[in-house]
Amino acid sequence: MTIEKSNIKLSLIEEADAEFILSLRLNERLQRYISKTGSDLSLQIAWIRDYKIRERKGEEYYFKCQDLDGNDLGTTRIYNFRGDTFELGSWIFAPSAGSNAIIADILTKEYAFENLGFNFCTFDVRKLNKTVLNYHRKYDPEIVFENDLDIGFRLSKPVFLKKKEKFLQLLK
């Protein structure tokens, strides 16, 4: 499965992408607000092998984003499917990706809402990750929990669709 739109391509993660994922997750700047990852490539490959089983069952989709020249830009993931709700995560992009990181986020949500038929998206953001928090708040999501570390949000399909059009206009 590949999603190609707005000058980027999202394709499902393969074992061969393990090194790229590690390079993102071990990047000093990018790893500040994500769960810790070990540097062992074989563990990352094993994780992807397990993920591919969940992918085949339709339980989870983990995407690698590339530009149209085939340069790897980042990753995004939808998982933890519960009824009409999915969770969004693993949104990590190289700084060089620029606004393509936002387009990838929009396309991932669009795929989950429009193609998979979900009605709600949930996601957690570290309170200290202020730039990402600012970005997500632009969608006016509902806050579903808050603790010392994180804020949990829920975004509905109609709200997403309304914001999506405006945001894509800004990104031109």
Place this chain on the structure above:
Amino acid sequence: MENFIEKFKEQFEDPQMLDINHGTIFKDLETWDSLTAFSVQSMIEDEYNIIITSEELKKCNTVNELYQLVISK
């Protein structure tokens, strides 16, 4: 202009650490990135009901240039 600068500054990760004025070359600020750029565009749309596209924003260097673009629309 002062109100614009204040709102512009609020879009950064570390607003309290920043000294921003009309002549600041905002792309040179350490915490300027694509998400901050998007937040600035979104703030302008919310506050001024004006669309500044990414291409237009890329052509601006200073806060004043961006402000002039906003008021010219």
